Amino acid sequence: xxxxxxxxxxxxxxxxxxxxxxxxxxxxxxxxxxxxxxxxxxxxxxxxxxxxxxxxxxxxxxxxxxxxxxxxxxxxxxxxxxxxxxxxxxxxxxxxxxxxxxxxxxxxxxxxxxxxxxxxxxxxxxxxxxxxxxxxxxxxxxxxxxxxxxxxxxxxxxxxxxxxxxxxxxxxxxxxxxxxxxxxxxxxxxxxxxxxxxxxxxxxxxxxxxxxxxxxxxxxxxxxxxxxxxxxxxxxxxxxxxxxxxxxxxxxxxxxxxxxxxxxxxxx
Amino acid sequence: xxxxxxxxxxxxxxxxxxxxxxxxxxxxxxxxxxxxxxxxxxxxxxxxxxxxxxxxxxxxxxxxxxxxxxxxxxxxxxxxxxxxxxxxxxxxxxxxxxxxxxxxxxxxxxxxxxxxxxxxxxxxxxxxxxxxxxxxxxxxxxxxxxxxxxxxxxxxxxxxxxxxxxxxxxxxxxxxxxxxxxxxxxxxxxxxxxxxxxxxxxxxxxxxxxxxxxxxxxxxxxxxxxxxxxxxxxxxxxxxxxxxxxxxxxxxxxxxxxxxxxxxxxxxxxxxxxxxxxxxxxxxxxxxxxxxxxxxxxxxxxxxxxxxxxxxxxxxxxxxxxxxxxxxxxxxxxxxxxxxxxxxxxxxxxxxxxxxxxxxxxxxxxxxxxxxxxxxxxxxxxxxxxxxxxxxxxxxxxxxxxxxxxxxxxxxxxxxxxxxxxxxxxxxxxxxxxxxxxxxxxxxxxxxxxxxxxxxxxxxxxxxxxxxxxxxxxxxxxxxxxxxxxxxxxxxxxxxxxxxxxxxxxxxxx
Numbered sequence: 034x035x036x037x038x039x040x041x042x043x044x045x046x047x048x049x050x051x052x053x054x055x056x057x058x059x060x061x062x063x064x065x066x067x068x069x070x071x072x073x074x075x076x077x078x079x080x081x082x083x084x085x086x087x088x089x090x091x092x093x094x095x096x097x098x099x100x101x102x103x104x105x106x107x108x109x110x111x112x113x114x115x116x117x118x119x120x121x122x123x124x125x126x127x128x129x130x131x132x133x134x135x136x137x138x139x140x141x142x143x144x145x146x147x148x149x150x151x152x153x154x155x156x157x158x159x160x161x162x163x164x165x166x167x168x169x170x171x172x173x174x175x176x177x178x179x180x181x182x183x184x185x186x187x188x189x190x191x192x193x194x195x196x197x198x199x200x201x202x203x204x205x206x207x208x209x210x211x212x213x214x215x216x217x218x219x220x221x222x223x224x225x226x227x228x229x230x231x232x233x234x235x236x237x238x239x240x241x242x243x244x245x246x247x248x249x250x251x252x253x254x255x256x257x258x259x260x261x262x263x264x265x266x267x268x269x270x271x272x273x274x275x276x277x278x279x280x281x282x283x284x285x286x287x288x289x290x291x292x293x294x295x296x297x298x299x300x301x
Numbered sequence: 302x303x304x305x306x307x308x309x310x311x312x313x314x315x316x317x318x319x320x321x322x323x324x325x326x327x328x329x330x331x332x333x334x335x336x337x338x339x340x341x342x343x344x345x346x347x348x349x350x351x352x353x354x355x356x357x358x359x360x361x362x363x364x365x366x367x368x369x370x371x372x373x374x375x376x377x378x379x380x381x382x383x384x385x386x387x388x389x390x391x392x393x394x395x396x397x398x399x400x401x402x403x404x405x406x407x408x409x410x411x412x413x414x415x416x417x418x419x420x421x422x423x424x425x426x427x428x429x430x431x432x433x434x435x436x437x438x439x440x441x442x443x444x445x446x447x448x449x450x451x452x453x454x455x456x457x458x459x460x461x462x463x464x465x466x467x468x469x470x471x472x473x474x475x476x477x478x479x480x481x482x483x484x485x486x487x488x489x490x491x492x493x494x495x496x497x498x499x500x501x502x503x504x505x506x507x508x509x510x511x512x513x514x515x516x517x518x519x520x521x522x523x524x525x526x527x528x529x530x531x532x533x534x535x536x537x538x539x540x541x542x543x544x545x546x547x548x549x550x551x552x553x554x555x556x557x558x559x560x561x562x563x564x565x566x567x568x569x570x571x572x573x574x575x576x577x578x579x580x581x582x583x584x585x586x587x588x589x590x591x592x593x594x595x596x597x598x599x600x601x602x603x604x605x606x607x608x609x610x611x612x613x614x615x616x617x618x619x620x621x622x623x624x625x626x627x628x629x630x631x632x633x634x635x636x637x638x639x640x641x642x643x644x645x646x647x648x649x650x651x652x653x654x655x656x657x658x659x660x661x662x663x664x665x666x667x668x669x670x671x672x673x674x675x676x677x678x679x680x681x682x683x684x685x686x687x688x689x690x691x692x693x694x695x696x697x698x699x700x701x702x703x704x705x706x707x708x709x710x711x712x713x714x715x716x717x718x719x720x721x722x723x724x725x726x727x728x729x730x731x732x733x734x735x736x737x738x739x740x741x742x743x744x745x746x747x748x749x750x751x752x753x754x755x756x757x758x759x760x761x762x763x764x765x766x767x768x769x770x771x772x773x774x775x776x777x778x779x780x781x782x783x784x785x786x787x788x789x790x791x792x793x794x795x796x797x798x799x800x801x802x803x804x805x806x807x808x809x810x811x
Contacts, residue, residue, distance in 0.1 A: 189650050190645055190647060190649075190650035190651040190652075191650065191651055191652050191653040191654075191661075192653075193611050193645075194643075194645070194651055194711070194714070195653075195664075196611070196630055197609045197610060197611055197630065197638060197641075197642075197643060198638060198639070198642070198664075198665055198668065198714075198718060199635040199636075199638035199639055199668060199669065200668065208656075209653055212653075212655035212656075213653065213654060213655050215655075
């Protein structure tokens with residue numbers, strides 16, 4: 034790996050690890066006031082106070098872990114399910130048609146409505162209800178993309194040779210097709226991560242999922258929007274964190290995707 | 302020739318002796334220090350046809366692609382210069398290079414079918430790049446590459462064309478731009494001899510009449526000898542093919558049965574309502590070598606794809622060693638699939654780009670439990686050696702191999718399964734004569750020692766005459782003649798057979 038590639042992956046790694054260890058390195062408790070409500074930044078609270086005078090920096094450090102972990106989990110589940118379903122659909126056209134028609138129907142469901150449906154019918158689900166909803170809502174989009182990328186690969190000579198040579202469906206999907214979709218799947222992962230952050234944050238903003246007084250970036254934006262003019266950092270900092278997270282993970286995914294080589298060379 | 306002379310602008314002024322292409326001492330090296338090309342030189346003058354020959358892996362494709370300013374990914378030019386039409390292609394900007402490739406330089410690759418957009422019809426494919434976009438010009442171009450438009454061909458998509466037809470559509474596309482320099486990688490591979498000569502004749506005609514500089518790589522010595530003005534021989538000598546005795550578990554083979562190894566009865570195949578095969582019969586005795594010949598587009602490839610289960614038939618039966626095979630792959634057992642192996646026509650797509658040669662060749666050994674897992678590495682090296690590849694190839698990826706080397710890996714993979722019936726679709730067309738002969742000797746040896754049955758599809762009629770005992774002639778999806786090879790080739794009864802034999806003098810009276 035080149036230095037350039039390492040530089041492109043570093044922001045994502047830094048941000049993710051900061052979000053993961055954040056709760057332990059937060060300077061103040063996240064649920065006790067240390068300053069005045071919406072106090073401007075000072076020595077006690079570097080990013081000022083929130084609506085109840087709690088330390089914004091501490092809440093920022095503590096509030097990313099659940100969002101990041103949920104979004105990563107959603108992105109992995111969505112991409113993995115879509116990749117396998119798409120590849121199976123490419124090898125077995127009948128299954129493929131079934132999957133695509135089902136996806137078409139599910140896509141008609143608006144995301145916010147879907148989240149509300151799942152979380153209201155499973156009130157104790159908390160974060161898991163949000164994750165389940167995000168996976169169900171994300172797979173239809175991803176599976177269409179994965180299926181269209183897998184179709185030409187499934188028609189390639191080596192997949193036919195493997196099928197004619199007696200390989201089972203699972204081997205065709207996992208060993209012959211998916212490795213050649215790495216670039217597409219990594220790009221898809223990046224996209225689904227952003228979509229997952231968006232969905233999980235929306236759920237947080239709607240107060241389904243994490244409940245106050247828990248620290249959560251999306252919840253912080255909602256709670257503190259009334260004091261935007263008094264201490265803008267209470268809203269801007271979590272917003273920036275969500276935006277940077279989405280950007281840096283996509284940058285890393287694009288860097289990790291293989292650019293050249295290991296593919297049939299037909300440029301002209 | 303239906304070629305209208307004024308389609309090409311006359312060259313302004315006499316460029317006279319200035320070469321259109323001049324390559325001097327070009328060396329291309331991979332990051333790990335291997336030379337793909339070593340001090341290669343090439344000069345092509347307008348109006349002349351230059352042939353590039355050399356064993357597979359000698360760098361023919363690399364040299365031709367270097368003329369378009371492209372090198373294989375990860376490799377670098379370490380020495381030498383490439384001048385095309387007075388410009389150093391490696392000094393040009395991306396934009397200038399694109400203009401050069403778009404207007405004055407045409408390249409037709411080894412696998413031209415993959416360069417054709419599968420969604421476009423032949424008509425649009427040719428018109429897309431044409432300098433003259435009228436319908437007559439498209440018809441004239443198709444006629445020029447011997448694809449006379451019967452009213453339907455121009456409306457087809459690449460998927461409905463045979464390999465030979467795709468190749469000619471790609472050539473028509475290249476000519477549509479009216480280039481000054483025409484580069485072709487194996488333009489005659491996989492075509493039947495008559496067509497091969499016509500294409501070669503066409504190249505010479507284009508060079509003479511329109512002052513094109515033509516360079517092509519070719520394995521076929523007769524084409525090179527008859528049609529090339531100059532010959533450039535590339536050669537880093539490859540490891541010599543070394544057909545070692547093929548080891549096989551002795552118990553695997555019982556005495557040859559009296560019933561036929563492969564029996565196809567009344568097979569019908571249609572593509573979206575268009576009949577491709579009509580009532581085809583094929584019987585192959587155990588241990589026999591059978592040839593299937595026919596003009597390009599006659600359904601040879603469809604027949605063998607149906608036999609191995611990659612294409613479903615609409616009616617008809619296929620029996621392997623007496624047991625019926627289902628149409629399509631789903632109803633076939635693993636043992637049935639192992640017993641019937643196909644080596645396909647196009648070596649470029651036949652190997653998984655994400656896996657090394659050793660993985661690819663070793664997989665059938667694991668899957669069909671052909672040998673203990675500890676010995677797989679050794680067996681793979683043995684198989685590679687049999688097809689003339691050094692053991693170092695085991696750790697390479699397909700994109701590091703030339704077309705001929707990939708073809709040999711595909712053959713090794715098919716042999717690893719120890720098939721009862723091996724079907725070879727134009728396996729030698731991507732190989733140089735020496736390697737081709739060594740591979741055919743290997744297959745013949747396996748047939749004699751272990752009773753492997755061989756089905757050969759080839760346009761190379763002398764190969765079919767030498768290597769097969771009986772032959773089936775296909776035309777437009779029907780069997781028009783079949784019988785012993787000697788009888789069919791010396792006394793053809795059907796017009797299509799006579800047309801195929803054409804210039805091939807039946808010196809083959811073995």
